Amino acid sequence: MKDSEKRKNIIQLTLFLLALVVATLLLIYFSNRNSDKYIFKIDSNSIPIAKGNSSFALYEHTTELNVSRNLLNNPIPTNRIWSSAVFSKFITGGYFLPYAINSNTEGLHIGIPTIIANEKNVTGLIGGEYLTIKPINGEISSSEVIEYSDLTVKIRFYTDNSEIVFDATFIQGSPYIFIHPNTDELIIEGGVYRLQEEEKRLVAKRDDNTIGFFTDANFVIESDKKAVISSSNRDLITLGIYTDDDSEKIVKEYVDNEIISIYAKPTLTLTTTNLTYDFTYAKDSEEETVWGLLPHHYINNSYDFKFEIPTIRGIQKYTTLNNQLVVSFPKSQLYTELKNSTLTEKQIILLKSMIELENESTNFEPESTYFGGKKLARAARIIQISREIGAENLSDNIREKLTRELVNWFTYTENEEGKYFKYDTKLKGLIGEKTEFGSENYNDHHFHYAYFLYAASVIAKENPDFLNEYGDFIDLIARDFASWKRDDPSFPYVRVYDWYENHSWASGFQKELDGNNQESTSEAINAWYSLWMWSLVRKNEEMKDMAEFLYSSEIQSTRTYWLNRNEDPISLGLFPKGFKYPKASLVWGGKYEYSTFFSQDNLAIDGIQYLPLTPGSVYLKDDTYVLRDKGFISDRLFNSSSGQDSWKDINLMYYATIDGLEISSIENLLTVPLDDGNSRTNLLYWIFYWGNMK
Structure with a gap:
């Protein structure tokens, strides 16, 4: 071989080895970087660690927990439909549709509520419409959660001498309730149900509904209001609901396939957000079951439905499956900004003058996480528009003041009275001080903390030093209400989100007979939008994917159950004729109503479904339904004789999506009172944006 060829081969080999070394170093670098970003760090006491100059106080919640010992070291789930079982002795107002559940010392109460339409509300409450399961002797004194998954919970019930009566597994969407007795005899009290025997089976009948007790245990019917189930083997008792002979056959076919968990896995495509439900059975992974879907599940999907049951959330339609079912929702477009390239010179001059005025007048006086948070996001939106x-x-002055204010919130000094966060070592969550609307008990965290994420996203996008110092701490705020990893040791997985109904719940401890609730869907959607904004700054794809799923799915449920953007709601079993309003503003586990917690004024009832109006609010534009809403509220919106002008700015912005600049005169826009989270700059920019698109 010639020397030149040898040199050539040596050079090629050297280059190859060099490339291999570089590739290895890059792989190590990116692996370490990703692990640093995606693995949540804790100290030896399981307290989350945030790098940089941020700091928080430590705190242990005083509430008692009714969970089994093996769950105590895990992040405690709040904001569930069954959270009352964790934070009180009994489960109260648990709406595991189609069932409604309640319990007290008299026993476990199970019912299929009657749907009643009134002028301002539609109810499907458990009330006194139930049958009762109780021990043969004594009372039920307490209960505790012993297992749970995304859609299931198993609760253990005790007598007053701490003996186990039975374990009951409740499942969202299932026609079954699975009960494992720990005593030889149980009493069934019919209540409003009539107890009788059918096909050698104890059944409870009321109207068109039959609840069958499927079991190998013996039973004795003492009257149409009382029966005793007995079994020395303590056989499984499965309750199954059916409405006619056909549905009875289907329910009976799968009654032995005990479900022990259902987990939900979100995924994204270019046009849809998908949710895969994975079922696990007690006996065999290849078992089958029958399961019910709600209107928001099936309006965009096709399934082979076998029967249906009316519920407070519309007609629940049942299909059969083995261990998996996929639901798809339309993917809603997300925008970081509203690009307004058609602003006129006069509009720009007016906007600049507003920014200059608000640059000087902006303050951050509220010390609470809700009203203080709204002020943060208000300032951030002005910066975006500038x-x-x-x-x-x-907006330099606002930018400096906002940055200082965020730093103040993200750092704690001893004996500080407000504007800081504390980590709850017992329930594993972040509590902002000062608290508001029960946020110390995990109420409304997604409403409050979204405003912090939004503001932090705007500042961190243009300030790398701020991002480096406080990014980890802001991640903690996001993880409190929306932790996107199941193995997060410091926060529960997506705390506020219901994986069956596909929307958020606002009550942390949920102790109401009416069930959990959510009022402001727009603030819930803003939570997922703000999470998405923060994920872009953090370049965290896992957080981003979760935010996009939550944003789109919450919009789907909002359109269906709050805003009533349904072509034919009656066919879905929603918004019946006795209900006199075009939409709902407050949805509970067992009812929905046209109302708010704080006002009965129509502008407030409507407006709480719109604010805050940002680039994340574009989903509100839907000409057909906005026009419908305007026809309902126009007298109130444009009549100034009442002397009540609050909430007009928010409503004017909503209707500007169809009317643009015609919605109001500039003179009125310059004087209309503003919501404390809104600015004149944002009001004008929003209306100019939609007006210039016409």
């Missing part, structure tokens, strides 16, 4: 119109220098 950037959009090429006038960033006009």
